[in-house]
Amino acid sequence: MTTKFFLIFVSLLAVSSSAAAQFSTVSDRTLLEYYQAQKYVEAATYLKSVYKEPVSDPNALRNLAYTTQMAGKLVEAEAYYQRLFQLDTTKLSVLNSIAGINLRRGNLQKAQTYYLHIISVDSTNFYVLKQMADISSRNNDTTGYVKYLSKANAVNGDDADVASDLSNWYVNVKKYALAQAVLNTAITADPENVVLLQSLLKLVHAQSNWAETVKVGMKLLQLGDGTYPTALKLGQAYYKLKNYMCCLETLAGMEDIQQTETSFYYMALSYKALKNYPKSIVYFERAITEGISPAIPTYYGEMAGSYQEHKRFKKAVYSYEKGLQFEERPLLLYSLATLYDSDLKDKAKAVRYYKRYLGTNPPAVQQVYVDYTKSRISALASRL
Template identity: 40%
Template sequence: MKIGLPLLFMVCIFNNATAQKADIDKEKLLGYYETQRYADAAQYLQNIYPENTQDIKALTQMAYCNMMAGKLQEAEKNYLKVNAIEPSNLPVLFSLAHINSRRKNAAKAKSYLQQIIQLDSLNFNAYKQLAVFEDKPETKLSYLKKANTLNPADPDAAYDLAMLYRDLRQYQQGYDVLKTAIVADPENFTLQQSQLSLANQLGKYQEVVETGEKLMKVNADPNVMNDMGQAYFYLKDYQKCISFYSMLEALDIQNEGTLYYMALSYRELKEYDKAALYAQKTIDEAVSDHISVYYAALAGIYEAKNQFPDALVAYKRGLTFTTSNVIYYRLGILYDLNLKQPKNAVSYYTMYLKNKPDPEKETEQIKYAQSRIAALTNPKEVR
């Protein structure tokens, strides 16, 4: 019988914690774990052990079962008992931070993570998670820099740090962070695509073109097209610039910026009628700072009418204006449930998670995206 790692871990705890207790039905408890009936397992253990038990392994086992069953208050109660007995237990502190994150108690979650750092100043995961809860850019930056220093190959920490550097207009630092992470994971599409905009800001136009051409063979992503069009413009290859932005226009996902570059490119090619046409289109497109929100609303209407291709176009057009957690998440669902394109679904679920959704306001969306990524990338492991 094949047992997954979390289940195997709990079985080991169970065997150690109950070796001397003949009144526990090990087969029954194992059956609960195998069928993921964690609430029943927790209740069974609570019936066996006295309420005032000081058995750390038993308390940890009950806490884990309650957490997996979604009974977060009971899980926290058990873990707090363990923490009182053994306050330097890092896995318990991480579990308490996780529980409070899920319960939207950000202050408590941060407190437990800070305790971990006090005990282990080189704990990568603690710094990485602390950055999620931090609102102050300078403090968030310090946490992400520390995490990246401890593990520069981690793609999530590298992405988050690079995007923060981008927001702070520290483009070279962001570029260097991504460059190191890409060396460790050269096929990571998200890291390479994110580096294109930084490379453009640094004037690395030939690199944008070369990398973009490779990425286009993997996924004809509108953001890649957008960056390539800009790079070709500054390389003075105006026809190539027009060709890429024309592709976006053909998909009806052009924006003010792409139309502006097309106008300038036609002007440089002395095709003045087309230059004037696209200059006017640029003006017409510059309607509202909230246009991506409007496209998301339009896409939602198309979804409600089962017009999924139209919804796809509307969502992607919204993305050409700005990154949007709402659109990334909805595109993941659209590709997943309606268009049945798992690779694209995973890509957009991943972009959603990497774009730093609010862990307090978007708890359920984060959990759902994580679960669907796991299911779509490891279909054979889904029970």
């Protein structure tokens, strides 16, 4: 049994014992077995069988509230906590539990109301300040987000999560000195915290401090952080320092699924700087391909169809041809062929695009189009 679990269980046993005068005795052994097996639903059912309504003893209510909360019965748990709060409105721990339940249920406004009540009494409650920052973020309330993060950081400057979030925000708005001050305190307390070092990497990279970016990036790699943001920033720093081989080694070391337009671009630039022009061209092409949405031909095809329906045939031709520049899709060729055939009455171009359509070996689901294309080629060829 973990220390945390043991302490929770001991406190609950104390609750059970103190409530025994009013209710049937709770079997500590039975309750322990349920908790150890994490059978909170069964534990809640058991406690309800012992604590008969109406329950007014605060210890019994607290026991029921905690157990139903752990069982995921959040509505019941909140009801028990509300009854506890009515018995003693000074219990901030009860308010905190009610707020937490509402946060789990996505009721941000209710959770915020309870947390604000706690802050009005205990303005330096670190946990509640963190929760208020989270709620503000989820409500897209930037002012509140920064306000509560700053207050939480002032209460506990060593907390890595708060320091990281606050410094990242400062970097985003280019308040680099404030970001550095926040990170200095937290990193002094925990020099090998990956979350903090990632934020530091973001800061020095934003400042174009390339030597420091390499230093922090290498430390992150040594700590096992090979994520895309870290590798990319490190690779970019090597390129800016004209250490092209290290840039290539860093970026090429990423998994294929991590590669992006930007990583390919810096690899291309590095090969170009090393005068390896063939490889430079290959990676520039990969950067271009990665940067283009595979859906662009579809967009052009749909736009061309709209132009065609609107009788703006030149615009339709242009849009089909633009789509084909990105990818020679069978249906784009077929649509362009039918446009020349039916609307523009240009037999030669219709035959040309019908033939190009057949040359793509269209899938079996397009057999109707294939048959029609062959019949039109035969009919049009006889008139040319």
